[in-house]
Amino acid sequence: MFQETIKDFNINFNALNENNSISQGDLMTGHISFVLTKATKIDSIAMALTGRANVHWSTGGGGSRKRRRSRTHYSAKLDFFKFKSVIVHSNNAVGGMQLQPGRHVYPFTCQLPHGDFPSTFRGVNGHILYSLTVSIHRCWRMAKDFVTELNFVNHIDTNLPELQAPLSGSNTMSLCCMWCSSGPITMTASIVKKAFVPGETVNIVCEFSNASSQTTTPKVTLQQKQVFYTNNKVNKKMVSKNLASVTGRPVEAHASRVHAGIALAIPAAAPLTISNCSIIEVDYIIKVSLSTRLSANLTVLFPIVLCDAPVSAQPPLYL
Structure with a gap:
């Protein structure tokens, strides 16, 4: 033979x-x-x-x-x-x-x-x-x-301003118990840019205020969303996966303006973002959350892009 x-x-x-x-x-x-x-x-x-x-x-x-x-x-x-x-x-x-x-x-x-x-x-x-x-x-x-x-790689233009620009967001909520409600819980978070490479560490800068009577715990999670389509996108199947997560230090009750930095390492083996295929999409979100007992989490979401070349953050507008 x-x-x-x-x-x-x-x-x-x-x-x-x-x-x-x-x-x-x-x-x-x-x-x-x-x-x-x-x-x-x-x-x-x-x-x-x-x-x-x-x-x-x-x-x-x-x-x-x-x-x-x-x-x-x-x-x-x-x-x-x-x-x-x-x-x-x-x-x-x-x-x-x-x-x-x-x-x-x-x-x-x-x-x-x-x-x-x-x-x-x-x-x-x-x-x-x-x-x-x-x-x-x-x-x-x-x-x-x-x-x-x-191993084919689609090169993304890393000079696009939207990939270099910082992202920030905030959210607030109040805990309710029977007929009373607590003071507000507030979270503000930011990252220096939108695009990263697999293996890179994302530094999330946070500020928390917790006017409630409960301790809250911050957590950062990297979520991957895979979406599969039939031709002409008539049908689709979506799969979400958590690829990495980091838990921060608890924020005590009645604390005000607590600053924290949380570092999240993107797995080196994470696939690159895919947005140029009609039957497969791969997207990423960094989810920053504050969890409390007996209540939904307070969250801020950052859509990010994983590409093959390092992306520099935009310089500040002032020195």
Whole structure:
């Protein structure tokens, strides 16, 4: 069998950056290598560069076979591009070319297309994948495929003012008990910019006033929202996940103007924000909350963007 004839197949890339990622318009270079255990005739060695998105989820159904048959399934596919090229081609019209036993190495070059393509992503109900497939074709035989996944990154323009601008918000509430209400609980929070990179630490500056008779506890949470759509966004499935959280020091009862800084580390493996795909969206929110017993939390929400390059905060308007 051909699986026993070809050994140690590798697809090697010349890294373009320290993250070994690629982006639109990049020129990829590298080589393939493999070992043949015996002389083999081949017609050609070809490669295909693809980018696509898929989503799938189901609703209804349950334990029994009859109920499982009643499930409704939703799915969608989206192809960004597919390009094919030939690495090696036989000049012999009949029978192909003969490769001798031993190691074989062939260089390749491929150009990624220009376009606004989303970053690589694997989610609960869908994924965005980019891959390079190398196929060895033999006369009257099925081609043998070797596939490697690529880490594609969509570069966001980090010079956009809205990504560099600080965000702030405030909220207030009063606790009610029977016919009386407490003094107000007030929270003001701010962050220095809107865009961050995975692995970066977000410093949240807070001011709390607690005129109630209860102790309150601040907490900061990084929430990820994944939304999956069918074509034309007729149906959708949303999944929310908490990726990180930090609890601050309690704010005592009857405390006024308590200042606190809370540092939240964004996980280094967090996927980048995706807003340029019609069937998959990935968004992030930093949620700052004050919790009290027997009452809903007081919250301030900051929508943020995760991108691949560091973003500088806007300088203050005055020195």
